[in-house]
Amino acid sequence: MSFAVCAILETADGKLKKSAAEVMGEGRRVANALGGNLDAMLIGSDTTALAEEAATLGADRVLVADHADLASFTLDGYLKPCLKGIAASTPKVVILAASVTGKDLAPAIAAPTSSGLLTDVTAIEVVDGAVTAKKPVYAGKATATIGGGSADCVVVTIRPNVFEPAAAEAGRTAPIEALEYAGADGIRTIVKEVLAKASEKLDLTEADIIVSGGRGMKGPENWPVLEKLADAVGGVLGASRAVVDAGWREHEEQVGQTGKTVSPKLYIACGISGAIQHLAGMRTSKCIVAINTDAEAPIFKIADYGIVGDLFEVVPVLTEELVKLRS
Amino acid sequence: MEILVCIKRVPDSAAKIKVGADSLSIDPSGVEYVISPYDEMALERALQLKDEQGATVTVVCLGVPAAQKEIRQALAMGADKAIHIKDEGGSRGPLEIAQALSDVIRERPYDMVLFGRQSIDADNSAVGVIAAGLLDVPIVTLVTKLDVADGVATVHREAEAGTEVIEVKLPAAFTAQRGLAEPRYASIKGIMMAKKKPIEELPAPEPRGTLKFEGLEPPAARTAGKIVGEGAKAVPELVRLLRQEAKVI
Ligand SMILES: Cc1cc2nc3c(=O)[nH]c(=O)nc-3n(C[C@H](O)[C@H](O)[C@H](O)COP(=O)(O)OP(=O)(O)OC[C@H]3O[C@@H](n4cnc5c(N)ncnc54)[C@H](O)[C@@H]3O)c2cc1C
Ligand SMILES: Nc1ncnc2c1ncn2[C@@H]1O[C@H](COP(=O)(O)O)[C@@H](O)[C@H]1O
Numbered sequence: 147m148s149f150a151v152c153a154i155l156e157t158a159d160g161k162l163k164k165s166a167a168e169v170m171g172e173g174r175r176v177a178n179a180l181g182g183n184l185d186a187m188l189i190g191s192d193t194t195a196l197a198e199e200a201a202t203l204g205a206d207r208v209l210v211a212d213h214a215d216l217a218s219f220t221l222d223g224y225l226k227p228c229l230k231g232i233a234a235s236t237p238k239v240v241i242l243a244a245s246v247t248g249k250d251l252a253p254a255i256a257a258p259t260s261s262g263l264l265t266d267v268t269a270i271e272v273v274d275g276a277v278t279a280k281k282p283v284y285a286g287k288a289t290a291t292i293g294g295g296s297a298d299c300v301v302v303t304i305r306p307n308v309f310e311p312a313a314a315e316a317g318r319t320a321p322i323e324a325l326e327y328a329g330a331d332g333i334r335t336i337v338k339e340v341l342a343k344a345s346e347k348l349d350l351t352e353a354d355i356i357v358s359g360g361r362g363m364k365g366p367e368n369w370p371v372l373e374k375l376a377d378a379v380g381g382v383l384g385a386s387r388a389v390v391d392a393g394w395r396e397h398e399e400q401v402g403q404t405g406k407t408v409s410p411k412l413y414i415a416c417g418i419s420g421a422i423q424h425l426a427g428m429r430t431s432k433c434i435v436a437i438n439t440d441a442e443a444p445i446f447k448i449a450d451y452g453i454v455g456d457l458f459e460v461v462p463v464l465t466e467e468l469v470k471l472r473s
Numbered sequence: 474m475e476i477l478v479c480i481k482r483v484p485d486s487a488a489k490i491k492v493g494a495d496s497l498s499i500d501p502s503g504v505e506y507v508i509s510p511y512d513e514m515a516l517e518r519a520l521q522l523k524d525e526q527g528a529t530v531t532v533v534c535l536g537v538p539a540a541q542k543e544i545r546q547a548l549a550m551g552a553d554k555a556i557h558i559k560d561e562g563g564s565r566g567p568l569e570i571a572q573a574l575s576d577v578i579r580e581r582p583y584d585m586v587l588f589g590r591q592s593i594d595a596d597n598s599a600v601g602v603i604a605a606g607l608l609d610v611p612i613v614t615l616v617t618k619l620d621v622a623d624g625v626a627t628v629h630r631e632a633e634a635g636t637e638v639i640e641v642k643l644p645a646a647f648t649a650q651r652g653l654a655e656p657r658y659a660s661i662k663g664i665m666m667a668k669k670k671p672i673e674e675l676p677a678p679e680p681r682g683t684l685k686f687e688g689l690e691p692p693a694a695r696t697a698g699k700i701v702g703e704g705a706k707a708v709p710e711l712v713r714l715l716r717q718e719a720k721v722i
Contacts, residue, residue: 293685334611
């Protein structure tokens with residue numbers, strides 16, 4: 147059987163990223179629909195254990211470009227081995243996460259391989275060998291159905307947290323093939339240093355639970371209220387643009403049209419009115435909870451559960467209840 | 474220094490989007506169009522560089538004839554000239570847009586090509602990366618800071634692990650992330666001057682239909698949920714619903 151799908155897996159801090167299991171899960175489904183095998187591709191340094199892990203996630207073969215110069219991402223550095231891997235795989239579909247890295251790689255792969263490109267999709271369908279995807283457009287205010295067209299190959303990026311992850315099957319193995327990589331040449335963008343992030347927390351787009359604060363928080367000094375709730379539910383902090391603009395929180399926490407697009411299992415909006423640009427970034431969350439003093443706030447129109455009330459009274463009680471549950 | 478800025482005409486971020494009768498495009502009635510916000514940030518940084526060290530700023534737009542309004546807006550903000558690749562309609566995917574833009578850009582002198590990180594209608598985050606590949610210039614995406622000295626750009630890139638400080642020799646391409654620059658308002662004088670600035674008009678290539686747009690629909694409706702109650706006394710019921718009904722905690 148030939149290879150129908152090539153799934154490109156991302157790593158961070160020597161581990162496969164959470165999105166890798168999602169890319170493998172959907173990759174397997176698409177490969178089955180196309181009646182072909184599933185390749186996994188790994189690019190990085192010290193990847194041996196990760197290649198074995200990729201096999202447990204369902205790869206029929208793992209293609210690996212391993213080199214000290216590939217320890218961190220640059221588009222110039224990663225694109226070459228990627229194209230080599232795709233040439234070895236000749237897939238009908240290349241699948242990646244719609245992450246910061248995936249958004250750099252996917253379009254860069256599509257042009258030289260004369261492939262179609264479908265970005266940030268939330269569903270993939272295969273009918274008679276043709277690939278079609280659903281994709282949010284206009285910041286999620288509409289959904290487009292787009293066909294991969296006449297190209298032999300389609301590069302697809304999938305929105306994080308939307309697709310069913312592959313379950314690891316302990317002991318499963320697959321052939322691991324090295325892609326030749328001679329080392330860094332032709333990397334035109336030189337990373338001089340990486341300035342540490344304000345927090346070491348999980349990336350918002352991968353979080354299962356997000357606790358988000360808006361102008362209703364009244365000031366940056368009140369954030370411990372939300373931090374305690376986030377700790378109680380194992381969540382990550384998000385923010386509205388209003389509080390980022392006010393300098394209360396960092397831009398990396400901003401959710402919305404000019405911030406991050408997130409799809410957590412649970413999104414708790416505290417003191418956020420629910421402006422259309424904010425909703426754009428979180429409306430695909432599985433469950434939305436809103437806490438707001440204003441019963442007319444638009445956030446209640448899309449929230450699954452709402453409490454009308456002062457967040458400074460509600461949130462501490464909610465935190466307490468959840469802590470009780472845990473113990 | 475020659476700086477090209479690619480700008481796209483898009484519905485305003487606050488616009489209500491209604492699906493048109495053809496179920497393929499949006500109903501344009503009542504929709505206000507603007508320069509895509511990230512493109513405006515890219516343009517602002519280009520204009521700042523012009524103020525700081527001198528540069529010619531050219532905006533490039535592939536768009537319907539009515540996009541002249543957004544092009545004039547860019548000229549009123551301070552761009553020197555414009556290239557309007559006139560699109561008479563038809564849908565184009567990111568590959569075709571990038572192809573059309575890079576074919577025009579290739580013919581001109583440039584030190585930098587600036588893009589937005591993504592257009593707020595197609596939301597592809599793709600055109601800049603593809604165009605840079607076709608032009609064979611390096612690209613840095615998600616740029617929050619951009620300085621130039623002696624033919625080398627030093628930029629900050631908002632990566633997942635933190636902010637990367639990157640150096641790259643020009644010519645190069647960049648995509649603007651929020652934080653790069655806050656767009657200025659056009660002055661009355663700027664608006665007056667814009668009327669006299671040159672817009673070069675070129676025909677767009679025939680759409681090739683590499684991607685097939687099969688339909689557009691409103692997003693999956695979120696069933697308006699319930700107000701669980703008022704104040705802290707509603708918390709126990711909320712927790713019960715989250716555990717038993719939504720099963721998310
Ligand atoms: C081009 C563009 C892009 C944008 N992009 C984004 C984006 O990416 N993300 C984003 O969030 N916004 C974005 N915005 C801004 C957006 O329009 C709103 O201004 C913003 O989301 C409002 O933030 P907020 O809900 O925190 O503040 P407000 O709208 O001021 O809402 C505060 C809410 O808190 C409630 N409240 C007050 N006190 C309490 C209390 N004690 N307890 C409980 N509730 C309380 C109030 O009832 C109110 O509903 C964008 C705007 C534009 C024009
Ligand atoms: N039709 C267009 N005309 C000019 N620039 C465009 C056009 N479409 C996209 N761009 C540029 O490419 C960037 C990314 O767009 P997209 O890939 O659609 O998200 C935009 O922010 C613009 O800078």
